[in-house]
Amino acid sequence: MKLTIYYDGQFYVGIIEMVSGKTLKAYRYIFSAEPKDQEILDFINRDLLKHIEKHDQKGITIQNDLPKKVNPKRLQRMVSKEMKQANISTKAQEAIQEEYALRKKEKSRKNKHQQEELKRFKRELKIQKAKKKHKGR
Structure with missing residues:
Protein backbone atom coordinates (compact mmCIF):
# COMPACT_ATOMS: atom_id res chain seq x y z
CA MET A 1 0.00 0.00 0.00
CA LYS A 2 1.31 3.42 -0.95
CA LEU A 3 0.00 6.87 0.03
CA THR A 4 1.04 9.85 -2.09
CA ILE A 5 0.00 13.33 -1.01
CA TYR A 6 0.15 16.23 -3.44
CA TYR A 7 -1.24 19.74 -3.82
CA ASP A 8 -3.68 20.14 -6.73
CA GLY A 9 -3.97 23.93 -6.59
CA GLN A 10 -6.82 24.13 -4.11
CA PHE A 11 -6.58 21.19 -1.73
CA TYR A 12 -4.12 18.55 -0.68
CA VAL A 13 -5.08 15.21 -2.17
CA GLY A 14 -3.97 11.77 -1.05
CA ILE A 15 -3.79 8.93 -3.57
CA ILE A 16 -3.82 5.46 -2.03
CA GLU A 17 -2.46 2.73 -4.28
CA MET A 18 -2.99 -0.91 -3.29
CA VAL A 19 -1.46 -3.83 -5.13
CA SER A 20 -2.89 -7.23 -4.28
CA GLY A 21 -1.79 -10.08 -6.48
CA LYS A 22 -1.86 -8.72 -10.00
CA THR A 23 -4.51 -6.04 -9.47
CA LEU A 24 -3.95 -2.39 -8.66
CA LYS A 25 -6.61 -0.38 -6.87
CA ALA A 26 -6.33 3.37 -6.41
CA TYR A 27 -8.38 5.57 -4.12
CA ARG A 28 -8.50 9.35 -3.76
CA TYR A 29 -8.93 11.22 -0.48
CA ILE A 30 -9.16 15.02 -0.23
CA PHE A 31 -7.53 16.61 2.81
CA SER A 32 -8.16 20.14 4.05
CA ALA A 33 -6.47 23.22 2.59
CA GLU A 34 -3.27 22.57 4.52
CA PRO A 35 -3.25 19.35 6.59
CA LYS A 36 -0.93 18.99 9.52
CA ASP A 37 1.18 15.89 10.11
CA GLN A 38 -1.13 14.81 12.91
CA GLU A 39 -4.18 14.95 10.62
CA ILE A 40 -2.43 12.75 8.08
CA LEU A 41 -1.40 10.25 10.77
CA ASP A 42 -4.95 10.20 12.13
CA PHE A 43 -6.26 9.48 8.63
CA ILE A 44 -3.77 6.63 8.21
CA ASN A 45 -4.46 5.11 11.61
CA ARG A 46 -8.25 5.55 11.76
CA ASP A 47 -9.93 6.36 8.48
CA LEU A 48 -7.79 4.74 5.79
CA LEU A 49 -9.32 1.27 5.96
CA LYS A 50 -12.85 2.67 6.29
CA HIS A 51 -12.28 4.81 3.20
CA ILE A 52 -11.03 1.82 1.22
CA GLU A 53 -13.99 -0.35 2.28
CA LYS A 54 -16.46 2.44 1.50
CA HIS A 55 -15.15 3.02 -2.03
CA ASP A 56 -14.54 -0.55 -3.15
CA GLN A 57 -13.69 -1.02 -6.82
CA LYS A 58 -12.62 -3.67 -9.33
CA GLY A 59 -9.05 -2.59 -9.96
CA ILE A 60 -6.75 -2.87 -12.96
CA THR A 61 -4.65 -5.91 -13.73
CA ILE A 62 -0.94 -5.22 -13.91
CA GLN A 63 2.05 -7.23 -14.98
CA ASN A 64 5.16 -7.24 -12.87
CA ASP A 65 8.14 -7.00 -15.20
CA LEU A 66 10.63 -7.06 -12.35
CA PRO A 67 12.48 -10.28 -11.58
CA LYS A 68 11.86 -11.86 -8.20
CA LYS A 69 15.35 -11.31 -6.83
CA VAL A 70 16.67 -7.73 -7.11
CA ASN A 71 20.20 -6.58 -6.41
CA PRO A 72 20.21 -4.51 -3.17
CA LYS A 73 22.08 -1.61 -4.79
CA ARG A 74 19.61 -1.58 -7.69
CA LEU A 75 16.74 -1.67 -5.21
CA GLN A 76 18.25 1.27 -3.36
CA ARG A 77 18.56 3.25 -6.62
CA MET A 78 14.98 2.43 -7.54
CA VAL A 79 13.75 3.56 -4.14
CA SER A 80 15.67 6.84 -4.30
CA LYS A 81 14.36 7.45 -7.82
CA GLU A 82 10.79 6.85 -6.63
CA MET A 83 11.28 9.17 -3.68
CA LYS A 84 12.39 11.97 -6.02
CA GLN A 85 9.30 11.50 -8.18
CA ALA A 86 6.18 13.10 -6.73
CA ASN A 87 3.97 11.92 -9.58
CA ILE A 88 1.14 9.46 -9.30
CA SER A 89 1.40 6.33 -11.36
CA THR A 90 -0.59 6.36 -14.58
CA LYS A 91 -2.24 3.10 -13.56
CA ALA A 92 -3.60 4.80 -10.45
CA GLN A 93 -4.96 7.63 -12.56
CA GLU A 94 -6.62 5.08 -14.86
CA ALA A 95 -8.26 3.34 -11.92
CA ILE A 96 -9.59 6.62 -10.54
CA GLN A 97 -10.90 7.68 -13.96
CA GLU A 98 -12.72 4.37 -14.37
CA GLU A 99 -14.32 4.82 -10.97
CA TYR A 100 -15.44 8.36 -11.92
CA ALA A 101 -16.89 7.10 -15.21
CA LEU A 102 -18.91 4.41 -13.42
CA ARG A 103 -20.24 6.90 -10.88
CA LYS A 104 -21.13 9.36 -13.65
CA LYS A 105 -23.11 6.71 -15.55
CA GLU A 106 -24.91 5.68 -12.38
CA LYS A 107 -25.75 9.29 -11.56
CA SER A 108 -27.03 10.04 -15.07
CA ARG A 109 -29.33 7.00 -14.92
CA LYS A 110 -30.81 8.25 -11.66
CA ASN A 111 -31.25 11.78 -13.05
CA LYS A 112 -33.01 10.51 -16.19
CA HIS A 113 -35.34 8.39 -14.08
CA GLN A 114 -36.17 11.37 -11.85
CA GLN A 115 -36.83 13.60 -14.88
CA GLU A 116 -39.16 11.01 -16.39
CA ILE A 127 -54.94 15.97 -17.24
CA GLN A 128 -56.67 16.32 -13.86
CA LYS A 129 -56.86 20.10 -14.28
CA ALA A 130 -58.37 19.72 -17.76
CA LYS A 131 -60.99 17.28 -16.39
CA LYS A 132 -61.92 19.73 -13.63
CA LYS A 133 -62.35 22.54 -16.16
CA HIS A 134 -64.45 20.29 -18.37
CA LYS A 135 -66.76 19.49 -15.45
CA GLY A 136 -67.13 23.21 -14.71
CA ARG A 137 -65.45 23.36 -11.33
Whole structure:
Protein backbone atom coordinates (compact mmCIF):
# COMPACT_ATOMS: atom_id res chain seq x y z
CA MET A 1 0.00 0.00 0.00
CA LYS A 2 1.31 3.42 -0.95
CA LEU A 3 0.00 6.87 0.03
CA THR A 4 1.04 9.85 -2.09
CA ILE A 5 0.00 13.33 -1.01
CA TYR A 6 0.15 16.23 -3.44
CA TYR A 7 -1.24 19.74 -3.82
CA ASP A 8 -3.68 20.14 -6.73
CA GLY A 9 -3.97 23.93 -6.59
CA GLN A 10 -6.82 24.13 -4.11
CA PHE A 11 -6.58 21.19 -1.73
CA TYR A 12 -4.12 18.55 -0.68
CA VAL A 13 -5.08 15.21 -2.17
CA GLY A 14 -3.97 11.77 -1.05
CA ILE A 15 -3.79 8.93 -3.57
CA ILE A 16 -3.82 5.46 -2.03
CA GLU A 17 -2.46 2.73 -4.28
CA MET A 18 -2.99 -0.91 -3.29
CA VAL A 19 -1.46 -3.83 -5.13
CA SER A 20 -2.89 -7.23 -4.28
CA GLY A 21 -1.79 -10.08 -6.48
CA LYS A 22 -1.86 -8.72 -10.00
CA THR A 23 -4.51 -6.04 -9.47
CA LEU A 24 -3.95 -2.39 -8.66
CA LYS A 25 -6.61 -0.38 -6.87
CA ALA A 26 -6.33 3.37 -6.41
CA TYR A 27 -8.38 5.57 -4.12
CA ARG A 28 -8.50 9.35 -3.76
CA TYR A 29 -8.93 11.22 -0.48
CA ILE A 30 -9.16 15.02 -0.23
CA PHE A 31 -7.53 16.61 2.81
CA SER A 32 -8.16 20.14 4.05
CA ALA A 33 -6.47 23.22 2.59
CA GLU A 34 -3.27 22.57 4.52
CA PRO A 35 -3.25 19.35 6.59
CA LYS A 36 -0.93 18.99 9.52
CA ASP A 37 1.18 15.89 10.11
CA GLN A 38 -1.13 14.81 12.91
CA GLU A 39 -4.18 14.95 10.62
CA ILE A 40 -2.43 12.75 8.08
CA LEU A 41 -1.40 10.25 10.77
CA ASP A 42 -4.95 10.20 12.13
CA PHE A 43 -6.26 9.48 8.63
CA ILE A 44 -3.77 6.63 8.21
CA ASN A 45 -4.46 5.11 11.61
CA ARG A 46 -8.25 5.55 11.76
CA ASP A 47 -9.93 6.36 8.48
CA LEU A 48 -7.79 4.74 5.79
CA LEU A 49 -9.32 1.27 5.96
CA LYS A 50 -12.85 2.67 6.29
CA HIS A 51 -12.28 4.81 3.20
CA ILE A 52 -11.03 1.82 1.22
CA GLU A 53 -13.99 -0.35 2.28
CA LYS A 54 -16.46 2.44 1.50
CA HIS A 55 -15.15 3.02 -2.03
CA ASP A 56 -14.54 -0.55 -3.15
CA GLN A 57 -13.69 -1.02 -6.82
CA LYS A 58 -12.62 -3.67 -9.33
CA GLY A 59 -9.05 -2.59 -9.96
CA ILE A 60 -6.75 -2.87 -12.96
CA THR A 61 -4.65 -5.91 -13.73
CA ILE A 62 -0.94 -5.22 -13.91
CA GLN A 63 2.05 -7.23 -14.98
CA ASN A 64 5.16 -7.24 -12.87
CA ASP A 65 8.14 -7.00 -15.20
CA LEU A 66 10.63 -7.06 -12.35
CA PRO A 67 12.48 -10.28 -11.58
CA LYS A 68 11.86 -11.86 -8.20
CA LYS A 69 15.35 -11.31 -6.83
CA VAL A 70 16.67 -7.73 -7.11
CA ASN A 71 20.20 -6.58 -6.41
CA PRO A 72 20.21 -4.51 -3.17
CA LYS A 73 22.08 -1.61 -4.79
CA ARG A 74 19.61 -1.58 -7.69
CA LEU A 75 16.74 -1.67 -5.21
CA GLN A 76 18.25 1.27 -3.36
CA ARG A 77 18.56 3.25 -6.62
CA MET A 78 14.98 2.43 -7.54
CA VAL A 79 13.75 3.56 -4.14
CA SER A 80 15.67 6.84 -4.30
CA LYS A 81 14.36 7.45 -7.82
CA GLU A 82 10.79 6.85 -6.63
CA MET A 83 11.28 9.17 -3.68
CA LYS A 84 12.39 11.97 -6.02
CA GLN A 85 9.30 11.50 -8.18
CA ALA A 86 6.18 13.10 -6.73
CA ASN A 87 3.97 11.92 -9.58
CA ILE A 88 1.14 9.46 -9.30
CA SER A 89 1.40 6.33 -11.36
CA THR A 90 -0.59 6.36 -14.58
CA LYS A 91 -2.24 3.10 -13.56
CA ALA A 92 -3.60 4.80 -10.45
CA GLN A 93 -4.96 7.63 -12.56
CA GLU A 94 -6.62 5.08 -14.86
CA ALA A 95 -8.26 3.34 -11.92
CA ILE A 96 -9.59 6.62 -10.54
CA GLN A 97 -10.90 7.68 -13.96
CA GLU A 98 -12.72 4.37 -14.37
CA GLU A 99 -14.32 4.82 -10.97
CA TYR A 100 -15.44 8.36 -11.92
CA ALA A 101 -16.89 7.10 -15.21
CA LEU A 102 -18.91 4.41 -13.42
CA ARG A 103 -20.24 6.90 -10.88
CA LYS A 104 -21.13 9.36 -13.65
CA LYS A 105 -23.11 6.71 -15.55
CA GLU A 106 -24.91 5.68 -12.38
CA LYS A 107 -25.75 9.29 -11.56
CA SER A 108 -27.03 10.04 -15.07
CA ARG A 109 -29.33 7.00 -14.92
CA LYS A 110 -30.81 8.25 -11.66
CA ASN A 111 -31.25 11.78 -13.05
CA LYS A 112 -33.01 10.51 -16.19
CA HIS A 113 -35.34 8.39 -14.08
CA GLN A 114 -36.17 11.37 -11.85
CA GLN A 115 -36.83 13.60 -14.88
CA GLU A 116 -39.16 11.01 -16.39
CA GLU A 117 -41.05 10.72 -13.10
CA LEU A 118 -41.36 14.52 -12.91
CA LYS A 119 -42.67 14.73 -16.50
CA ARG A 120 -45.18 11.95 -15.81
CA PHE A 121 -46.36 13.72 -12.63
CA LYS A 122 -46.77 17.07 -14.41
CA ARG A 123 -48.67 15.40 -17.24
CA GLU A 124 -51.09 13.78 -14.78
CA LEU A 125 -51.67 17.14 -13.08
CA LYS A 126 -52.49 18.75 -16.43
CA ILE A 127 -54.94 15.97 -17.24
CA GLN A 128 -56.67 16.32 -13.86
CA LYS A 129 -56.86 20.10 -14.28
CA ALA A 130 -58.37 19.72 -17.76
CA LYS A 131 -60.99 17.28 -16.39
CA LYS A 132 -61.92 19.73 -13.63
CA LYS A 133 -62.35 22.54 -16.16
CA HIS A 134 -64.45 20.29 -18.37
CA LYS A 135 -66.76 19.49 -15.45
CA GLY A 136 -67.13 23.21 -14.71
CA ARG A 137 -65.45 23.36 -11.33
